[in-house]
Amino acid sequence: MRQTWRWFGPADPVSIDDMLQAGVQGVVTALHHVPTGDVWSPEQIRARQDAIAAMNDGSPSGLAWEVVESLPVSEAIKTQTGDWRAHVEAWITSIRNLHAAGIRTICYNFMPVLDWTRTDLAWRRPNGARCMRFDLTDFAAFDLHILQRPGAAEDFPAALQEAAARRFATMPEPRRTQLAENVVCGLPGAAERLTMADVRALLDSYAPVTDAVLRRHFHDFLEQVAPVAQDLGMRLCCHPDDPPFPLLGLPRIMSTEADFAERIAAVDLPANGITLCSGSLGARPDTDLPGMMRRLGDRVHFLHLRNVRRDGDTIPDSFFEDEHLGGQTDMVALIAAVLDEEARRRAAGREDAVIPMRPDHGQDILDDIGRGGQPGYPAIGRLKGLAELRGVEAALTHIRGATA
Incomplete structure (x- = not known):
């Protein structure tokens, strides 16, 4: 797995230096200051790449922007109202600009209104x-x-x-x-x-948008953007609903393995892939994450590894974000399935044999507490999570090598 780290830009209290000391290999970021529906210009993309390339003292960091998270999909696109067609064209132009800058993987979501919900x-x-x-x-x-x-x-x-x-x-x-x-x-x-x-x-604004309507709008969107990404050699990976069950009367169409399989089949191109987020999907007791990785692994372009613990086994239910090796997802089994998929890709000669992963979220511990960072994105809590995930990968790789 390629060990990456989400960064919210120059205002993020977790700095490039912090990332380097955590041992990450690449950076996941986005141009959050650009209004949704606008084009990400080459100049704006280059400015963010330059910021990632330098440490606090100006020394080269050796890090690069490797994954976009997220290139936002406007509410107009999801509801197919207003300037939605212009927004799709802007999204496609942004894809082309990111490709010209050397970036190949774009994470996005199709959640109505809510990007995520916590109390x-x-x-x-x-x-x-x-x-x-x-x-x-x-x-x-x-x-x-x-x-x-x-x-x-x-x-x-x-x-x-x-x-x-x-x-x-x-x-x-x-x-x-x-x-x-x-x-x-x-x-x-x-x-x-x-x-x-x-x-x-x-x-x-979503009153007329049922699950069926939102699925149709999503497929319309994919039919326009996925062929462009395919021609460019780009990878698009949709993030699941967070949490993966209906809220506020809104439609939910990316909450289960069946949802992901349907979106993949709608536009059956390698570029049309998924972000496997173990935390979002793990909030449902009926999600088999290692099995999902085995069955849909060919289209997993990005991994978010975190763990949750549910209060019960109903859908919906309460949950909290546990330690990366805590919670109710068998993280060792999931990483084993990821390594199996990477081995299959290497054998097939795929250039994307190594899947980018980031330690998703993290608990605030030690000096994280009171630091005022982005919710879910502390420095030390994520470093701890990354170390645990890295340790699991190293142990599994060692055992497999010893028994080969």
């Missing part, structure tokens, strides 16, 4: 570490009593509605405010402090 961004663990958590009762309290979404009651069983009402009634006002901010943190434009009215307006 706690710094949930305290017994050892004092902090992690992100999705609490289903808190989320129901937000949906029913803070957002007051029309029709929300239809999405929650009576017992959960009652629990949410009790939770909300005893929730101090600062916690209500924090809960709303935490959920909104996963929405596009969150830095602009979206109001509940803004969120309701976004949700209203």
Whole structure:
């Protein structure tokens, strides 16, 4: 596996120097400052590459921008409204500009409105570490009593509605405010402090978009962008829904192995691939991640390795982001399946035999606590996760070599 690290740009408190000391081999980043729907220009791409290439003192870092995460897909494209055709053309132009800059892998998502959803961004663990958590009762309290979404009651069983009402009634006002901010943190434009009215307006724009409609729109998008990527030798890899079950009445079409298989088959080109995110997909008890890697591994262009622990086995359910070798995903079995796929690719002479991986998220530990970094992206917590994942890979590789 190619060991990469997500970087949010020059404002990220985790620096290029930090990445080098963590031992990463490549960088995953995006031009977050470019408005969704606009073209990523060659000049903007080059500026980010130059920033990655230098340490704090100006010395060469030896690192390069290897994976884009994410080239955003606008809500207009997903709903096929407004300037959606122009946005697709801009996306294609950005692909061409990234190719000209030497970048070959683009991660993106097709989630309506929500890029990710958590109710706690710094949930305290017994050892004092902090992690992100999705609490289903808190989320129901937000949906029913803070957002007051029309029709929300239809999405929650009576017992959960009652629990949410009790939770909300005893929730101090600062916690209500924090809960709303935490959920909104996963929405596009969150830095602009979206109001509940803004969120309701976004949700209203999806009123006519069912699961079937969103699937059709996604396939229309793929039919336009995947052939371009194929001709250029690029790899597109869609990220799963996070979490992988319906929220806020929105359609969900990238939550299961069957969803991924259907999207791959819709435009059956090698360029049309997936990001296998073990944390997002692991929030469902019916996901077999090692098996998914074996069955769909040919189209896995990017790996996000993290672990979650669910409170139960219902769908949906509460969960928190556990240590990389904790949680309920068998990370050793998953990495073994990844190494098997890489061996198959080497035997086939594929140039992408080594799959880029990044330690996804991480718990805030030690000096991460209070540092104010991007939620889920601490320096030390991710370094610990990377070391654990690297250790699993090294052990499996050693054992396989000894028995070959």
